[in-house]
Amino acid sequence: MKRIFIFVIILVFVRVASPAYAFWIWTPKTGKWVNPKTAVKETPKAQLEFAQGFYEGKKYEEAKREFKKLLKNYPKSAQAAESQYYLGLIDEAEGNLYEAYQSYQKVVDKYPFSARIAEINEREYKIAESFLAGEKRKTMGVVLPVENPAIEIFSKVVENSTYGPLAPKAQYKLGVVLKSLMRYYEAEEAFTRVVTNYPDSEWAEAAKFQIASCRANLSRSPAYDQGATQEAKEKFQEFIKEHPDVALTQEAEKQLEDLREKEAESSYGIGRFYEKQKDYEAAKIYYNDVISKHSNSIWAARSFDRLQVMEAKKK
DSSP states (O other): OHHHHHHHHHHHHHHHHGGGGTTOEEETTTTEEEOTTTOOOSSHHHHHHHHHHHHHTTOHHHHHHHHHHHHHHOTTSHHHHHHHHHHHHHHHHTTOHHHHHHHHHHHHHHOTTOTTHHHHHHHHHHHHHHHHTTOOOOOSSOOOOSSOTHHHHHHHHHHHTTTSTTHHHHHHHHHHHHHHTTOHHHHHHHHHHHHHHOTTSTTHHHHHHHHHHHHHHHHTSSSOOHHHHHHHHHHHHHHHHHOTTSTHHHHHHHHHHHHHHHHHHHHHHHHHHHHHTTOHHHHHHHHHHHHHHOTTSHHHHHHHHHHHHHHHHHO
């Protein structure tokens, strides 16, 4: 009787409990009810293959869930690095480029011996180039850098492999991004690192031109900086001297001529200031300086006219 009573109790319990376990599975090995949604395969290899099956079928939500399970349950396994890499692939496939970069970078930071590092560096570089080209920053609630995310990503590409094949190019492109944001001092520093760290790379010559260009842009700022103008002129002159046959030389010569014109305009403006203050001797010095140093500019002709006017006033 006692055995029958126990059997009846168990049967009743199963009948009552079964609806609650409708989406659960009994596992004899563990002696527990397991929810398939949270269950993990018995080995990291099996879990990875299971997740990859969803990825290959483009069932990205299911794939992400399974890759994350592997990371949670087998964080130190060889397959963990692969799972993190696949999370990056999914973000990239879904157009979440900044999140893809973050996922890839976690592989570099947490699993530096992964065989995927070189490929990840290439993928990060391409993502940075997309942002440099004006890619819209699609995001899933992640706070992006205030300005162009390419700044952070190009920097990481260099950091991940300082002397790798992508480093000189990434360092140069970092300067390009900063220059486009008118952060000229930082851009100049980035280009200088190209010249210093990668003097034999194909990007070194272009970086020298960009250094001079940054100086030129500083000299054109609202607060005219005569020192920056002089430095820019010297750097352009040095570039032209060292690379007379380079395609950028023509542009360097144009920029140099623009700087000279700006310098002449500034000296003429100072001369006009002194003339209006009736300090004719000081004005004369600046007008003559323009004529002697910038004889082919329009400011030389204007300076000559002002000298004539001043002479007429003496009579």
